[in-house]
Amino acid sequence: MKSTELKWALVILVIVLLGYILPYTLFTNIAAWYGSFLLWTILAIAIIGINYLITRKWGE
C-alpha cells in the first residue's frame, strides 16, 4: 500500500473509531436527535466524501 492510499486508510480508520467511541462516551447521555443519531449521520456523509476523493482519478 502506497502513501496516498495509506493516508486515506488512516483517515477512514479514525472515522470508524470515532463511530465506535463517541456514542459510548461523549454522547451516551444526550437523548436527542443531535446526539448519536446526528453523529453517525455526519460520519457516514464523511465516508461518502472520502470515497469520492479516493476514487476521483479512477479510469482517467
Next chain:
Amino acid sequence: MVWWTIAIYIIISLFVAYLSRSGKQTNMVSYFLGDRKLGGFVSALSYSATTYSAFMLVGLAGLTYKGGVGAFGFEIIYFMGVSLVAFFGPRFWLVGKKYGYVTPSEMLGDRYNNKKVAMVVSIFSCLFLIPYSAVQLAGVGYLLQGMTNNAIPFTTGVIIATVLAIVFSYIAGIRSVAWTDSLQALFMIVSATLVVILIINGLGGFGSFFETLETNQPHSLTVPGNGFFSFVNFLGLTIPWFFFSLSNPQVSQRLFMPASMKSLRTMLMGFLIFGFVYTLVSVIWGFSAAAMFPDLANPDLATPKIVSSDLVSPILAVIVMVGIMAAAISTIDSILLTLSSLFARDVYGYIKKDSSDKSQLLVGKIVIPIIAILAYLFAQMNVNLIAVLSVASSAGLLVVVPAIIGAFFWKRGTAAGVMTSVIVSGVIVIIFEFAKLKPFGLASGIWGIVISSILFITVSLITKAPEKKADEFLSYLKTELKRSKIV
C-alpha cells in the same frame, strides 16, 4: 389486490429479465460475470439490491424498535466497511481480468498456488449461504402470510420466491440478475422512502417526531440505551459486517464485473448513496413504529404494524410489501448464481481436473435449481441448525478475510495457512453459535477473525510460500495500479 400487485411485479421483472438477454452466454465469464462488461449504473443498483435484503425493513427496523439508535450505528459501521471496495476493488478487478478469474475463491486458489484452497473456501461459502438464503425465503413466506392475513399461505409465498429466484438467475445468468436487481432496487427504495415521508408527515414532521421520542423514549436515542446495544454486543454485531464486502462472495464477485475502472467507481459511489438513504429510511421506519406503537410484544411486528396503520393507504401498503419481497428475492438470486459458479468452478473444477469451460457452465446451470430447491426445503423444515448457520453466516464467512487481505498485501501467506485458518476458525464459529457460547462476552465473529488471523500468520510462517506466484501477482498489480494512478 395483493395478487394483482404481485402479478404486475412478476410480469415487469420477467420482461426486464427477458430484455437483458444480449449476446450468447456460452461460457463461464459471460454467464456469471456478464463478460466483465457491466455498466456502472446497473452495477451500483444491483450491488445495492444484493446487499440489502428483507433484513432492512423487517430486521433493522425491528432492531431499531428494540434497541434504539444503536441499530443505526450498527448499519453505519457496516456502511463504512464498504470503503474496503475503494482499496480492494481495483485490485480484484485488475487480477480478475488478467488471470481470468470467475470466482473470488478461484482467485485465492491461484494466488496461493493450490486449488484445494479454492475448493475449501467455496464449500464454506455454500455451508453458510444456503441456510442464509433459506431464511430469506422463509422471510418472504412469513411476510406474505402475515400481511395478507393468511390469504397467501406460508408455503405459497416461499414457492413464489424460490421460483422467481431460479427464473431471474436462469434466464441470462448475471445479466438477468443484474437487470432485475436494478429494477427491484429502485422499487425498494422508492416505496420505502414514500412510506417514511408519509408517516413523518402524519406524525407532524421531523421536529415533533423526534420530540415524541425524546419525551417518551429517551433511551432509544442513546447507546447503550436500554442496554440492548451494550458495547460488547455492538462490537460483536458490527465486526463481521464491517468486512461484509470482502467476506461475502456474492458481493466480492461483483468486483470482477464492471466494464472499466470508471464503472467500478460508479458502482461504489452509487451504492454508497443508495445505502445511506436506505439505511436512514429503515431506521426512521423503526423509530416511527416505536413512536406510534410503543408496547409491541414482538419487535418483528414493527413493520407489519406500520404498513397496516391508518397513515399508509392500502395500495401503498401492498406496494411496500412487494418491495420487501423484491429486496429478499434480489438477494437470493445473486447468492444462488454466485454459489453455483463457486460449485462449478472450484468444486467440480477441482474434482474433474481437465473439465472444460463449457462443461463447468453446464454444471453451474444444473446446480442453480438444485441449490434453490435445497434452500426451499431448508426454509420449510424450520430446523434449528439452519437458523444457526444463517445467523452465523456473517461471522462464519469472516474467517476468510485474513486470507483475502494476505493475497494482496502479504507475500509470505501460504495455502496451508489459508486452509488451517478457514477450516479451524470456521468450525469454532459454528460450535460457538450452536452452543451459544460467548467467552468473555465476545461474539463468535470476533473470536473467528482473531483466531483466523493468528492461524493464517503462524501457519504461513512455518510453511513455504509460493514465492514465484506471489511475486508475479503482486508485481503485476504494482505496475498496473501505478499506471492507473491509484497508488
